[in-house]
Amino acid sequence: MVRWQRDIGEIRRLLLEIEGGREAFCALPRSSAEAMMLPAEECLPDAEARKLSYHLSLLESAGLAQFSRLSNGNWHVRGLTWSGHELLDNIRREDIWTAVQALHRQMGGFSMEILSDLARDMMRSEAGVLETSGT
Template structure:
């Protein structure tokens, strides 16, 4: 049985990979590839493949990234959307991301809208502190 939980670290990792130029993902489970007599060297174990496919689907349905899904389990990356770039720009910095993750854990989770708003607030606070230190 799979847990269908959104993993914010996985979301961030995928956004960073796509921005860096990742062109495709293979989300065909190893067992499915074996059953179809396909090469399995690029395939993930079943649970990892399901998690990857689920999070790619979340990115797509949230309008953060665009993909073309192929019948062989491959996801061709068409790129980040404007919203994907905006979110990533706010969660890229490791210190800001760690602060967001800490709050996420303290509260037991929250929506992506709140995550994005919190990240924006932290980026703004960091920008203000840089401005005051430059003065």
């Protein structure tokens, strides 16, 4: 059974990888590669491939990243969108990310919009502290 749950850690990981220069993702399940008699060494196990493909689809449908998809399971990265960069800028720092994740777990989850807003507010609050201490 496939669980279609959004994993915020996976979203962040993918955004960071794309920003860092990742050019493509192979989401062809190992069993499919073997059935087509293709090299399967670099293919992901079926569940991991489905999870990757699902999260890449979420990034694309949310307008956070752009891809070109090939029939062989490869997703070629065309880049992050403005919104993708904005979200990543809000959740990049480990301390901010850890705090947002803790709230996410405590509340049982919330939307990416709220996640981004919380992280942005934490960054703004810290920037305010920096402004006050610099004067």
